[in-house]
Amino acid sequence: MSEQSIKLTVDAVVFGYESIPKISVLLVKRKYDPFQGSWAIPGGFVEDGESLEDAVSRELKEETGVEIGYLEQLYTFGNLDRDPRERIVSVAYFGLVRPDTYKISAASDAQEVSWFDINNLPKLAFDHREILDTAIKRLRAKITYEPIGFELLDERFPFSDLENLYTTLLGREIDRRNFRKKIMGFGMLDELDQKVSKGAGRPANLFQFNKQRYFQLKEEGIVFEI
Amino acid sequence: MSEQSIKLTVDAVVFGYESIPKISVLLVKRKYDPFQGSWAIPGGFVEDGESLEDAVSRELKEETGVEIGYLEQLYTFGNLDRDPRERIVSVAYFGLVRPDTYKISAASDAQEVSWFDINNLPKLAFDHREILDTAIKRLRAKITYEPIGFELLDERFPFSDLENLYTTLLGREIDRRNFRKKIMGFGMLDELDQKVSKGAGRPANLFQFNKQRYFQLKEEGIVFEI
DNA sequence: GCAAAAGTGTTTCCTCTACACCCATGG
């Protein structure tokens, strides 16, 4: 059991959604070497007295100003050569934020912060492209069996937002009627007595995800599945 | 960016299957403090110059003599108080071995090695119970959407072995005819011209998982699903 | 009144499920 000199970092792949529609990811431009000036996933060293989750939240807040809504562990990357200087193992997380949390501001080790469309990414530092690809794969898979899509929408949203989100993420057309039937069939969306107009066309009713009801249904054995 | 004194370990939850039938997990009895004499998941410190996967394989070999067939990363456990002495973050893996790899032998930091039925576990050291529970959950979930069950069976096996494995893992009866229809429908099992007799009853035909064919089918978009 | 988006039911198809009897061998 010799002395170890492996360092531990956390990184956070944070996704957002705009009804352009596009899925975007939060990146920071590195202020220091290595990869100075490159875009990278926000993250940093874990401090001795903090949990991994605390470290992720802290780094995110420090570097981007974003406070995360949904966060889960993604994968741990530990290749020998992933950092050119020294041995660094990184625990990557993946997070989702609502559009109204889009107040980003660079600070700390970051020179600049920005959202990038996941279909139009810059070259990334370290093995961050691999991390990001892993996260995208996970996101695409996960929205089909857990209702995490709502974490990307406003608290109250027109049904078409949800539909567009799924169309964008799954990369294929969805039958509007069947989709609505299926989602409403789960009984975890509350239809509100509010309408919203998007400029043109008939105003849409607003919906709200009822998380409590979802957990209740889950206990009863109902399985979310798209 | 202050100096870190977090240590990194890897742990391996290794499952086996006997046609008793039961699912068993490989545990070691600890030779040293803390938790001396307690049963624990095999694992240990990652060395500076080795990858996480290499570390797991090495530790497993050293402590139990087992060479792993299937291995995947499970989750990284980083709670502040998971080790009473110091801050240790552990990357847990989960592995499957075939019955014929059941030659276990204690060595290194282990006093003793043994297989335990997952329904009859001893008290475990550290947070290993939590790690094990996470692994069991993953195993149960994963056999329903990826053909990893074969990694627990002999290279050639009678169909009833597969059926029993699924019955045991899913904890419910399976219709024999429907199950066979579904599995054979995927076209990734080769039926051999060999029969095996289990003492009583009609001898069973042997089958073999065709991994190459599976990857081919996967590329074509066929989805394994039980 | 027209352009734009929202809302809504029915039929068809196919997959999942339920279900029971004969077969091959060992003792």
Added chain:
DNA sequence: CCATGGGTGTAGAGGAAACACTTTTGC
């Protein structure tokens, strides 16, 4: 010949997929 486990087909139900027109608003 009997006990034991292996092997097989079909019918009915239920969920998934296909499909188009009406409604409400802004301009």
